[in-house]
């Protein structure tokens with residue numbers, strides 16, 4: 001064996017870590033968060049205060065059938081009305097759906113389908129013990145690349161932070 | 166991405182650090198039983214959570230884990246003589262028992278009681294399964310002994326190996342709940358490894374490289390479910406349990422033994438990886454045991470007489486570009502254990518998580534970091550006992566199941582992920 005450190009041993013040392021290129025990381029994720037029910041909306045309001053560069057937060061009007069999804073009525077936290085089609089036209093690269101119960105199950109499925117059809121990454125965060133929202137979970141499952149079933153509302157904040165939203 | 170201060174918080178486990186205190190709430194593997202094979206055998210140096218200790222087995226078979234350095238003038242007790250129910254320092258002959266109590270100071274007069282007041286820090290060292298476990302926290306909070314299933318089955322059904330990993334514990338552990346790397350890094354192993362190959366589930370793995378993930382809290386930590394397409398209308402689920410702080414299990418494949426890991430910080434730049442394989446209902450076959458000894462599956466081939474893998478950073482992990490080109494291995498490194506370790510070590514001793522670009526598929530890792538941090542803060546600020554301390558939390562299994570698409574992986578797999586002694590693992 002060579003008496004000198006191999007390239008791996010040399011390169012992985014703590015000293016060499018100093019020479020890693022410190023390039024700027026542009027905030028890459030353009031995220032839209034859609035709260036499906038009342039409690040989810042209050043979580044979204046709290047999280048919206050975070051230091052986000054490219055996030056939009058919306059609540060979802062649950063009255064009426066979800067239809068093919070595009071007409072689902074959304075409302076920005078500033079109160080400005082929108083539709084799912086309008087939101088998806090802004091080119092998000094991840095849509096995070098928040099639910100705490102089953103009121104938004106039809107909308108969950110429709111949002112999932114609409115994102116799926118446009119190949120937009122969908123993530124679901126379901127807060128609570130999971131039972132109150134099991135229909136919403138089932139509706140999201142086929143489409144959401146990730147479902148986080150959580151008792152902890154700060155997970156929403158952590159997820160967006162980790163994804164560099 | 167993780168803020169730099171949180172990265173430091175999670176990766177530092179020395180005395181007095183919040184994560185160090187968290188680790189000190191649990192029984193942790195300190196040695197493999199084979200390291201102290203008989204009474205009065207040579208003592209062994211042990212470093213855990215940035216504390217240097219010496220382990221020995223006295224003339225009566227009692228195990229001890231005490232401060233490495235003699236109370237007299239600080240010589241290492243590794244040079245000591247392990248005889249007549251105690252470890253005697255080779256410098257001036259001070260002698261200690263397994264609790265660190267000084268028994269003899271030869272230079273003192275016969276009825277001096279000086280040595281009664283000399284006691285080295287010591288921790289309990291207890292054999293459970295093939296490992297010697299220690300608890301380095303407040304004795305008043307000491308929990309029941311570990312009850313993981315790999316420790317509870319008869320000896321002929323279980324095997325544990327150990328290897329030194331030259332990086333912080335967290336980046337090693339994160340590999341254990343990162344199901345999305347398997348299809349890439351370990352694709353060769355799914356086809357060729359004697360402890361993996363041949364399972365029906367491997368086909369689903371290899372045919373669907375974009376798994377979906379569900380992450381759910383458990384009492385002791387998390388369940389991470391990775392879902393791939395199976396036959397029409399069905400999903401193939403691989404469910405990985407994590408028990409805090411650092412125990413994970415790999416979902417099983419066919420009737421192969423089930424495996425998993427326990428990561429233990431040595432110091433902030435090194436950790437021990439304990440890798441186990443067991444079968445809940447049958448003895449391991451000779452062939453299986455030999456394959457494990459030869460470093461297949463999750464095990465490593467170590468330099469004889471050490472726990473350092475034969476393929477390590479000093480020899481570029483025996484990189485084989487030919488095998489990589491031919492597709493026998495994805496990265497050119499042989500063996501699942503060293504495929505993981507080589508990449509984890511390549512990140513540097515403590516990876517700078519403020520530079521990461523995480524994706525939604527990393528949600529298990531994101532959630533695990535969050536749970537660790539919350540538990541460490543709750544312990545520090547309010548004395549809350551963290552998840553995974555209660556031995557009841559240890560009774561989980563990994564599982565590999567095919568379920569109808571509409572079913573929740575957890576609701577349908579409750580039994581599959583709970584230990585029922587004497588029942589086989591849920592596996593495809």
Ligand code: FES
Pocket residue numbers: none
């Ligand atoms: S692709 Fe994951 S670390 Fe490079």
Ligand SMILES: [Fe+2]
Pocket residue numbers: 340346347350351501505
């Ligand atoms: Fe791996």
